[in-house]
Amino acid sequence: MHLSLFIDECYPSGCDCTLLSPSPCQSVDHWREKSGMVKAFILDFDGLIVDTETPWFYAFRDIYKEHGLELGLELWSKNVGTSFEEFHPFLYLEQALQKPIDHDHIKLLSEQKYEAYLGQAAILPGVHELLQSARKKGIQLAVASSSTRDWVHGYLRTLGIFELFDVIHTAEDVKRVKPDPELYLLALESLGIGASEAVVFEDSPNGLKAAKAAGIRCVIVPNEVTRNLEFSKYDLRLTSLAEITMEVL
Template identity: 60%
Template structure:
């Protein structure tokens, strides 16, 4: 392994769970439920499969001031994220990979401004050799374009690359790009159905890059 590509939302920082609860509260104010199975359609991708604003308006059956609703939701979201911390094991995983000379990238379906805002806040940006976002591609996950571009920028091939994802859409993208993928589901994604994956972890604390190096050596000897 020469490179590691990380998803961002829900893997390095759990931005997804707060969004789900913020929208769930908004639906509840209209006497409606927001099933996790429905919300899962946009986790790790965009609103093409499930658009929570449009769906709410359809269920209410009359026009909603979507601009005001969006403003209120963003305010509530920022309150929930006020004391957010990196997920367990993130710092350790990034440092371990760097110490082993691996090249690092982020492949995110979110916008560049969104990802950079948090990377800069947590002082993670210098650790990454490439950051690829929705602004850089035509198709986001589950399409493999983000991963292919990240590998191109890192100068590596799929068999030299390991991916970490938290969502089925992200895993599908990594699989389609031919990359081994380890999943680390969060509160919102842990009960979802995942396609085939390399390994499943409760958190990045469970992963040891030294063990990965030993596995590679054994594969070379086989």
């Protein structure tokens, strides 16, 4: 499937539609004329490179169920792609139960359940191909994640793709994480490019808001947890990065 990304004449920013097939204006020649504008791809990590978000939701859903409570996806999604400021699963559980909980025990239990659901971490479909093709085409690569440095670096090294990235920025590098644009603005600065020369790949509404606030075009690739959430003002929406072929570059 040939997808020519971000052709403003055909798909103005803000269209609320899912583009999963080529348009007549998405020709190879047209994209080659435009491709010089794109100098870097900036990727989110959790839920985009590896689906760590779905196992975490399942883990806490189980814990809540064991306490006689239901954890809905709408509530959980408030912290997807950002920090626990809007919804903290430990504090919310305490409030719902109206009694203190053993945070250390819940933390250990959630980690055990997370590992069980995650199994062996696997890179999501299409990610490796996108990274390799971008490197061959001279397109810079960056990660901009609201997660911690140890978390992101550890997974990227385990997956064998750490060295493919020119820039990696995480929560420790900024004062405010997504949906604040600071992570993406910092990535642009580190890459030495302008917002119009980058493309962001995101899986969450918070990530999308951050990218658009930074003035960067954004491709949405939802995962199991985020696919039914509300997205707006994206430039392109895919069901998987495997839908992209790089011949158009």
